[in-house]
Amino acid sequence: MTPIPSMRWPDHLFLIGCGNMAGQMLSRWLDCGLDPARVTVLRPSGRPVADGVTVITDYPSALPAGTTVLLGMKPYQIADVAAALAPLCRADTPIISILAGTTLADLRARFPAARDIVRAMPNLPVGLGEGVTALFTDATTGQTGKADVEALIQPLGLAEWIADESLFNQVTALSGCGPAFLFRFADALARAGEAIGIPADQAARMALATVQGSANMAARASAHAGDSPAILADRVASPGGMTRQGLNVLDADDRLLTLLTDTLAAARDRGEAMARGE
Numbered sequence: 445m446t447p448i449p450s451m452r453w454p455d456h457l458f459l460i461g462c463g464n465m466a467g468q469m470l471s472r473w474l475d476c477g478l479d480p481a482r483v484t485v486l487r488p489s490g491r492p493v494a495d496g497v498t499v500i501t502d503y504p505s506a507l508p509a510g511t512t513v514l515l516g517m518k519p520y521q522i523a524d525v526a527a528a529l530a531p532l533c534r535a536d537t538p539i540i541s542i543l544a545g546t547t548l549a550d551l552r553a554r555f556p557a558a559r560d561i562v563r564a565m566p567n568l569p570v571g572l573g574e575g576v577t578a579l580f581t582d583a584t585t586g587q588t589g590k591a592d593v594e595a596l597i598q599p600l601g602l603a604e605w606i607a608d609e610s611l612f613n614q615v616t617a618l619s620g621c622g623p624a625f626l627f628r629f630a631d632a633l634a635r636a637g638e639a640i641g642i643p644a645d646q647a648a649r650m651a652l653a654t655v656q657g658s659a660n661m662a663a664r665a666s667a668h669a670g671d672s673p674a675i676l677a678d679r680v681a682s683p684g685g686m687t688r689q690g691l692n693v694l695d696a697d698d699r700l701l702t703l704l705t706d707t708l709a710a711a712r713d714r715g716e717a718m719a720r721g722e
């Protein structure tokens with residue numbers, strides 16, 4: 445991977461937790477040229493992360509100057525983490541939280557000294573630089589703080605600032621959880637192929653390649669010609685042909701739309717419950 449020369453990295457990055465999600469973010473940053481010597485990861489297991497990255501299992505007595513903190517552990521661990529971490533944070537310690545269902549007000553209450561606090565909701569393809577990250581902050585965070593976080597998020601893929609935090613659980617449902625819904629769709633497409641007689645391994649290969657090619661095509665069509673996925677679906681469907689018959693099943697009574705709306709609503713509701721501490 446060629447480093448992106450214009451990248452602006454924090455002087456130091458301190459990750460609290462480095463599992464599935466924060467691990468993908470860090471992997472992409474390292475691929476894009478972040479010096480591993482500038483990174484410290486705190487994880488209870490002490491498992492190595494990447495060559496040159498310092499891994500610790502307990503909090504240091506102080507943070508190096510210019511440290512940006514990324515909260516990447518599970519949301520329910522915030523009380524314990526904040527009790528140990530907040531005394532180390534100063535006004536000029538930016539904090540980025542990827543914790544689902546943890547509000548900015550909650551973060552501000554737990555890290556009262558920090559000025560720049562940003563909620564970020566990435567998704568797993570950030571590891572490829574093809575992710576989506578929703579961002580939210582408030583007026584207390586300075587413009588420079590916002591710009592620094594945006595610069596850090598930029599190599600991960602699409603970054604979208606959300607104006608209204610009350611929509612954060614909705615965007616988390618769409619793009620944060622979205623890869624799981626797409627993976628489920630790809631799996632169901634393969635199993636449906638098997639159900640109508642295609643050998644299982646062949647159906648799995650063909651379903652995955654169909655999802656991959658179609659997603660790439662949809663992205664290009666949108667960027668180059670402004671053609672939406674809905675238009676592309678109609679382009680596959682010859683009048684009176686096979687695809688139309690299949691689409692009629694998905695479209696009947698808005699079946700697929702209703703299913704996905706219910707899916708996103710359930711994920712959103714869980715985020716709201718988590719914010720209430722449930």
Ligand SMILES: NC(=O)c1ccc[n+]([C@@H]2O[C@H](COP(=O)([O-])OP(=O)(O)OC[C@H]3O[C@@H](n4cnc5c(N)ncnc54)[C@H](OP(=O)(O)O)[C@@H]3O)[C@@H](O)[C@H]2O)c1
Nearest residue numbers: 461462463464465487488489516517518519542543544566
């Ligand atoms: N997974 C996703 O797609 C996704 C997407 C967006 C946001 N998120 C958010 O990302 C966060 C992490 O999710 P995940 O899926 O990456 O979970 P995960 O794979 O289980 O990773 C959790 C990490 O937290 C560490 N950890 C455990 N206890 C800790 C403690 N007491 N103090 C500090 N670190 C601790 C773990 O350490 P060890 O490595 O040593 O076990 C691990 O590195 C969650 O807040 C979630 O809401 C996840």
